[in-house]
Amino acid sequence: MQLKVTLRDVAARAGVHPATVSRALSDQTRRQVNADTARRVVEAAEALGYEPDLTARTLRTGRTATAGVMIPDLTNPLFPPIVRGIEDCLAERGFTALIANTDNDAQRERRVLRAMRARNVDGFILMTTHRKDETLASLVREEIPVVTVNRMAPGADVSSVTADDDAGVNALVDHLVGLGHSRISTIAGPRTLSTGRARLRAFTTGLRRHGLEPRQVVYARTFSEAEGSRCMDELLADTDATAVVAGNDMLAVGALDALRVRGLRCPDDISVTGFNDMRFMDKLNPPLTTVRIPQVDMGTEAARILLDRLLARTTATQHAVLPVTLITRESTAAPRA
Amino acid sequence: MQLKVTLRDVAARAGVHPATVSRALSDQTRRQVNADTARRVVEAAEALGYEPDLTARTLRTGRTATAGVMIPDLTNPLFPPIVRGIEDCLAERGFTALIANTDNDAQRERRVLRAMRARNVDGFILMTTHRKDETLASLVREEIPVVTVNRMAPGADVSSVTADDDAGVNALVDHLVGLGHSRISTIAGPRTLSTGRARLRAFTTGLRRHGLEPRQVVYARTFSEAEGSRCMDELLADTDATAVVAGNDMLAVGALDALRVRGLRCPDDISVTGFNDMRFMDKLNPPLTTVRIPQVDMGTEAARILLDRLLARTTATQHAVLPVTLITRESTAAPRA
DNA sequence: TTGTACGCGTTATCAA
DNA sequence: TTGATAACGCGTACAA
Numbered sequence A, B: 001m002q003l004k005v006t007l008r009d010v011a012a013r014a015g016v017h018p019a020t021v022s023r024a025l026s027d028q029t030r031r032q033v034n035a036d037t038a039r040r041v042v043e044a045a046e047a048l049g050y051e052p053d054l055t056a057r058t059l060r061t062g063r064t065a066t067a068g069v070m071i072p073d074l075t076n077p078l079f080p081p082i083v084r085g086i087e088d089c090l091a092e093r094g095f096t097a098l099i100a101n102t103d104n105d106a107q108r109e110r111r112v113l114r115a116m117r118a119r120n121v122d123g124f125i126l127m128t129t130h131r132k133d134e135t136l137a138s139l140v141r142e143e144i145p146v147v148t149v150n151r152m153a154p155g156a157d158v159s160s161v162t163a164d165d166d167a168g169v170n171a172l173v174d175h176l177v178g179l180g181h182s183r184i185s186t187i188a189g190p191r192t193l194s195t196g197r198a199r200l201r202a203f204t205t206g207l208r209r210h211g212l213e214p215r216q217v218v219y220a221r222t223f224s225e226a227e228g229s230r231c232m233d234e235l236l237a238d239t240d241a242t243a244v245v246a247g248n249d250m251l252a253v254g255a256l257d258a259l260r261v262r263g264l265r266c267p268d269d270i271s272v273t274g275f276n277d278m279r280f281m282d283k284l285n286p287p288l289t290t291v292r293i294p295q296v297d298m299g300t301e302a303a304r305i306l307l308d309r310l311l312a313r314t315t316a317t318q319h320a321v322l323p324v325t326l327i328t329r330e331s332t333a334a335p336r337a
Numbered sequence C: 001t002t003g004t005a006c007g008c009g010t011t012a013t014c015a016a
Numbered sequence D: 001t002t003g004a005t006a007a008c009g010c011g012t013a014c015a016a
Helices: A007-014 A018-025 A035-048 A054-061 A079-092 A106-118 A134-141 A165-179 A194-209 A225-236 A249-261 A295-310 B007-014 B018-025 B035-048 B054-061 B079-092 B106-118 B134-141 B165-179 B194-209 B225-236 B249-262 B295-310
Strands: A066-071 A096-101 A123-126 A146-149 A159-163 A184-188 A217-219 A243-246 A271-273 A290-292 A319-322 A325-327 B066-071 B096-101 B123-126 B146-149 B159-163 B184-188 B217-219 B243-246 B271-273 B290-292 B319-322 B325-327
Touching (some): A007 A018, A007 A035, A066 A079, A066 A106, A079 A096, A079 A295, A096 B079, A096 B096, A106 A134, A123 A134, A165 A243, A165 A290, A184 A249, A225 A243, A225 A249, B018 B035, B066 B106, B079 B295, B106 B134, B123 B134, B134 B146, B165 B271, B165 B325, B225 B249, B295 B319
Parallel strands (some): A146 A159, A184 A243, B066 B096, B243 B271
Antiparallel strands (some): A290 A325, B290 B325
16 A cells, blocks of 8 residues: 655656656646756656655755644634635635634734644735734734734735725615614624724714714624614614614624514614625525625635735735625514604 | 734743743642742742743643544534533643544545644544545544544544434434334435435334334435435435435425425425524424434534543544434324325 | 755763 | 764655
């Protein structure tokens, strides 16, 4: 049983020196070798089923063709499509993603960072960006290529891929105002996350454009169903709002739960909107009005930007803001007269 | 800027030979070195922030502390929790998961396998098992440790972690019969997958135990919403069934869509059940009666079994069948009189 | 155009 | 108990 075919084996079969095999098999150096010899080498390699050992290559070159991908939690339905986009784009260039969950926990984040650095990943794609992001700061400090996805790093000069939060929230506000709502509250995402802040800002300025002011603003501590429920409960304690803009779908789902528990009906008693259009948001009861972000594309774009840097085609930081789409469903309706 | 701290650096600072540092820092060999020297070495390592280079270690030892995880599609909500369980369990022992999607495509599967082997993964966790599984066969042939999750390999002597399909389907059948249903059809999963076959078999024998025979059996070509819709349409063309047992949640979701399109109501006109209890199945309209499988635990267990083999504690194949729970929701009700 | 020689950082073996 | 040395498989400067 042939355990491992190495350069030597191929060299022996092709009757050349291992170094020649190495050259013949690499795109960069192919032209340094006689076409005939190269053909013989390639034949030998295929006959033996030779596959270069990436570990050895890495030790020699310092590159792993691997990107470290840090996400808060893979079981959050927002992330898998993005990861999928990343992986597929990386794979096209022979790159691989190393994925790890941080659960928004600083200590876990440090552990993950160390593990990935020990594995010599070439660059990072972060979906975990937050205020005071030590991980991000240290990567920037050491000039390791990074791209943030979904969230942005305030201040830092780091490439990013985000959805157009501003346009999305404005579309939601326009939609609600168009339905006749004038008393609109929001369940804002965490102030430590760029998405939370950006969407809240867009919400406020969006309303003002219509000559309106936000009703209540309640801050969620995390983008979770539980927080969505808690915040909706808090709102319901004292509100005359006819619509609630939630910071994302997860918060909206929790908000819908809270309404149900109180015996209130959506959209009859109160309209609710989300953000992201995660899978199954069209099958909720009621189906959720939300903003679709191009999840897979965001991943692809992030991988593309990272590869651009890794393959040294560019060194400038890039900021891609991808377009979003308002998705109108049955969780929003005209307020009762 | 210190780019990389190596054994040499630590050795120099501690005033010993690099080999001694290596010994002092490894659990296996610590006892070979003088306690005092070891302490000096550890101090030096910490002072310099030394982190062993896993690439170099791999080249030397042949082991990567990495498991290749193959899944059909990360965006299928069934898989992320399992992957999460795998990753967390592996991480406890310093192992990492390398994740790749195959989309149930044989060619993609081969590509992924090659890529993972080139990266010297120590073992595999497969959620992609199917009939005539060339990937699985080749791994077994080369005696590479493998564990299959969710699905099983027919015949092959391979460790596996599955949910108790049999008990789950029987619970569903008992539940429906208990509600008064006697005309029950099924949308069976693909015959090429062990889950599809096992659940269909359990469905038939389960009904027989009640002295009943299946009404129609329609086979889905894939576990997808689209196939669920198609199969439900096919059923509705000619059936007097009052309940439909779908092969999994995805098929059930598609089936519910098809009902809605036809203007039929669930459970009033027809009851529907799923399998897996994926996220959000409790928020569908109507909430889905299904069988909960311990998704995270399945991942954890698979990783545990793989680690057992990799750390050479055992070589025997293990088959873990994890318990399931019937989750009764509003997609099932007594048939109309 | 091809061969020689070396080193990437680690661990295993052997000698001291 | 510690040190010296070789080797894992590859890529590359240099020599031929």
